[in-house]
Amino acid sequence: MAATEPRDEGRPDPDALLASMRQETRLDGKRADGRGRLTIFLGAAPGVGKTYAMLARARKLKADIVVGLAETHGRSETAELLDGLEILPRRRVPYKGRVIETFDLDAALARKPRILILDELASSNPEGSRHPKRFQDIEELLAAGIDVWTALNIQHLESLADVVANITGIRVREQVPDTVLQKADEIILVDLPPAELIDRLKEGKVYLPESARRASERFFRLGNLTALRELALRRTADRVDDDMVDYLKGHAIEGAWASAERLLVCVGGDVLSEKVVREASRLASGLNAAWTVVSLERADREPGEGAPARIDELLRLAERLGAQTQRITANDFVAELIRLARREHVTQIVIGAPARRRWPFFRRHSLADEIVAHVPGIAVHVVTGDLADAAAAVPRHRRARHPGELARAAAYAVVTVAAAALIGTGIQRIMPLSNVSLLFLMAVVVSAIRAGYGAAFLAAVLSGLAYNFFFIPPLYTFTIASPHEVFAFIVFLLAALLAGGLASRVSEQARAARARAAALQSLYDFSRKLSGNAEADDVLWAAVSQLHESFNRPAVLLTPQNGTVALAAAWPPDADLEVGDMSAARWAFEHKEPAGRDTGTLPSSRWQFRPMTSPHGVVGILGLRWDGEPFDGAAEPMLAAILDQTAIALDRARLAQQSIAQAARLQGDSLRTALLSSISHDLRTPLATITGSVTSLRQLGDRMDKASRDDLLATIEEEGGRLSRFVSNLLDMTRIEAGTLETRRDWIEVGDVIRAAVERCARYYPHLAIDVSIAANLPLMQGDSVLLGQVLFNLLDNAAKYAAGEPVKIFARAEGGEIVISVTDSGKGIAPGDLDKVFEKFFRPGTPDGRPPGTGLGLSIARGFVDAMGGTIKAESPATRRRGTRMVLRFPVPPGEARTPTP
Known part of the structure; x- marks a missing residue:
């Protein structure tokens, strides 16, 4: 539609209608999609009355309500509201030498009330529970169709963790992803003026006296509570605004529309990127904008030590905060970001930049400077860090990270320069050599190739000193007599530094290319191996052997059987799964999400399980065992590729089996059709003849002569014999096909x-x-x-x-x-x-x-x-x-x- 054309009158927004239909309440009070409804009682701080408001509302509502867990914190007026309500028994678990009581998730799923009250949304579960966090328990309850009421303080939102820390000086350990609040069906703000809350604290209505005294000295200050109250009011107002916009779109009501802002957030493996993600989350929340976090990696350079793991953690954090994530591997970041921004209609870019050092003349332009200079029409937000962030952001090829690496670089530089000096001195004694500096230049290049840029830089400095000491008159001193020698020395030193830098860069690119080529060759060999296997068992064994070879970890594959999963292949073959491991595998299969080690579900398991999905559903579950070492994030693309290829191969094997079965069914249908056609044609004729002859004998038998009657009886006998032969043939064929012929x-x-x-x-x-x-x-x-x-x-x-x-x-x-x-x-x-x-x-x-x-x-x-x-x-x-x-x-x-x- 052209910009000058009028907008269609009375046409609702399709996306808003679809969202409204999914959340529409049926006659039984449930959502149209079968999920339970989540109601969050949101407060600015402890003591505002969230639990009291939940229980008071439950007593007024005539419905099937069960209290799964309610923390009264010793408040008598709150405890009185529990009278008359059904309370679910708590689960007793051992913890650090004592027994504690916690919420029983399985009992709640078995009871399956219409509404379940589950207090303290941000709490953590005891070790050994199915989920480490309570909000994950709530997600399972909602998926089971149970409505949940819960309570949350604003300081527990993950995107506000550093803001709350700056306001109160206290780092909140229990955090909840912002997506939990965004997906809530209803948010009820429980508000109390800060002064009144402080009075309640002093009266002992929030904490016990000793705890109340410590809280009033650190957390419950008037300024802190006012700031937290503002955050709670702002988040609630944002949610109300979202609901209003959805209503306007769904009912095609013209009015003031929010601007369609889209944020693009650029992160890398540096320590500043976490701050960038959190700042972008707050900015997106304030603008009510969609945002995408993009990780930037160079195709011609190996990632720094620990960078892949940090990037993976950053992307998981961004997803928890409600962002979409992408990975970009390129040499020209600016051009790639411009293409992405135009494709995604980005209006603002958020990027981090370390604090600038002195002497800006020698400072290289950062990516933020390049984006500001080359991206027109898009607002750029630069999140700055301190000098510590700048030091941590130095690329790997520009600094030695470990003492062992530094010693290796120094050894290469000293040895190569000493060798160049000895060779040059020996040649000079035999014949004059005017370009002896090339030997030292070669020493710099060899050091760069073998030990990186640090060795190249040190070799360049040592080469300049050795060249001056041994070959520039006056010899065996660091003095330079002739002006042209000074110029030659400076040119040599610059050339050595430049050659060393280029050689180290080329060497690093070659190593990265070899690593990628090896990974591609491994994937190619694996794909060829899978293409030659038509049986599912062959595919499974090929996959586990490839996983074990690629990641040097025990690997297992489980396949669906009778509504659950069972171990189908393992490498090494003696790899076993314990009860907790199988629980994590079944969870990954049922919910199509990763489970086990380093995930949000059953993290105490030694294995991490990932579902292999195809267009027809989950075709298998992969398990990799952790033995103390963290998983290298750089291997994540290869793992994803192996999972995708294995899923495709298993789906192909399943389709091949279905094709064979379908062909057999079609052949059976063809034979059945032929049999029915044969019987209907060949048996109908003798039956019609017999029936006609019998009818003639009954109706006209007494008026027929003996010859006519004998002829009809002979016909009946003949056609009966034909029927007998047909039936005998059918029985004989049945015996032959069944293998019962003796x-x-x-x-x-x-x-x-x-x-x-x-x-x-x-x-x-x-x-x-x-x-x-x-x-x-x-x-x-x-x-x-x-x-x-x-x-x-x-x-x-x-x-x-x-x-x-x-x-x-x-x-x-x-x-x-x-x-x-x-x-x-x-x-x-x-x-x-x-x-x-x-x-x-x-x-x-x-x-x-x-x-x-x-x-x-x-x-x-x-x-x-x-x-x-x-x-x-x-x-x-x-x-x-x-x-x-x-x-x-x-x-x-x-x-x-x-x-x-x-x-």
Whole structure:
């Protein structure tokens, strides 16, 4: 829409409508999305009456309310309000040699009241609890559909921790992420004037006398309470303003709109970045603006020691404070930030800058200076630090961090410069050398490559001194006689410093490139390994071995089974999970969030568990064990890549299994459809004939002559036989597919079985001519005479359908240690492409007259019976004179066991 076009009248904001629909209250008092509603009683300080207000409201409300935990702190008027309310029994846990009582989360979930009162939102849980913080217990209660009332003092908000410390001089240890307050469905401000609160403190209505005296001396001062009250009022006012804006948007009411501010916060691995994040959080809260925290890392430089871990901690802090986070790896930070700011419509940038040192002429431009100079139209907030922050922000390649690193750098510098001086002196004694300074320049470059910029700087200084002492007249002094030598010495020193800096930079970039290349090669090899594994078990074992190799930690993978997770692969194979570890793994699976070590859920576990998600849900849980060493944050991208690739591979394996199962279902549906079609067509005809004949006999039997009645009875008998054969075929195929077919291994005379099958066929096809030829001295064969007779009858029955009035020929002979039986018709024959298909279930090649009779099971059953007796069956077409079909049976005769029939 153009800027000059009028705005649509009466059109609500879609995002506001969606948010309103999710939070809409149903008839039963619950939210539309099934979550419980969170009500926070917010106060400026202890003693304003938050718990009292909660309990008083509970007594007035006629509802299913249970008190999970209420701290009265010895106040009698508050304790009286508990009378008549259901109180949940507390859980007793051992703690430091004594037993304490705490909130029982499992009991609350089992009771599942409509409303649960859970005091002290900012409290920590005893060690060994499922969650270390109470606000995490509340999140689980809300997810279970339980409404929660709780209380919070403003000083416990994480974004205000340093502000409260500056105001009161006390660092608040118990902190709550700002997102908890932002996600609350209702905030009730419990306010009390500071002077009245101090009077309550003196009267002993807040703390016991001794505690009240200490509190009045340190925390409960008029200025402190006034400042805290202002913070509480401001946060409540911001929330009211948000609710009003949402209402205006949802109801399309024109009015004053808040400016759409977006903040971009730049952080790194320095100590100043935490201050930047907290300042940006307060700024975003005051402006009611969305904000994004971006970590900046160079692609051509290794991160400083501990920097990845600090960046990870900063990003987690930013997320707790309500920010979105991103990572940027680039060489030109300014250009990358400009692109990001334009893409995200950023209006303000927040960045930190250390305190400036003296002699600004030699000071390098900071990133903040570059952003101010090159980012037009965007406000830039610079958060400054002190000189200590500036010293801590010096890059790794500009200073030695450990005494061992400094000693190594000094050793390289001294050794390389001494070697250059010795080589140069030796050459000078043999022949004059005008450019001996190149040897010292090489010493500087070698020191830079091997030990970094510190060694290069020291080598440059030592090289200048050695060059002056040994090679600039007057020799063996530090005096320079000629002016041009002074100039040459200065140029050499500058060139050495520059070459050392460039060499150390190139060396560091090469190391970073090698590390990234090794990581990429490892991921490439892992992806190739996964692409060659189609089974889920192979994928799991490949993943755990790769994780163990990449991070040198025991790794386990758990997969969903029957609504929970079970251990599927581990490396080393003897890695085990205890009860607490499995609880953390199940939590990660159920809530799709990390759990275990260094997380907010069951942090006492030795393992950290992370869910592997795909578009179809959680496909597995990864576990890595901590053995005292913290996880290197630089490895986080590789871990994320391995998790994503493993999740994709597991999802692919699952889809492959589903595809196979679906193909089997489709094949089964096809067979079932073919069977129903065959039965509906081939069984309906004889049933209709039998029904018509029976009806005729009943209605006209007494008026028919004997010949007509005999003809109808013969028809009934014939069609009944057809039905019997169809049913027998179906039962035989069922036995073959179920593997329940039992065969006898008797000595049988093939000629007798052939003649019995011919006689049986003659009863059903009296007009069919059958030529039988059985070789003399045909040996006996081991087999089942009943099954062989059924096979021959099925072949004769099939030949009769395609004989076209010509005789059917059946031959039996001995050939090469086998008994060969062939059944040949003189019909049209079978197409070459259908020779193998004729033995498939329900397949019928068709005739010029249309659909042939039968179910299409006869030849399939014949092949099943022949296979069961150890023989083979094959179709040949054309058979004779370019016509007909020949079915050839071959049965082996064991050497030395051949017998001939008894005359």
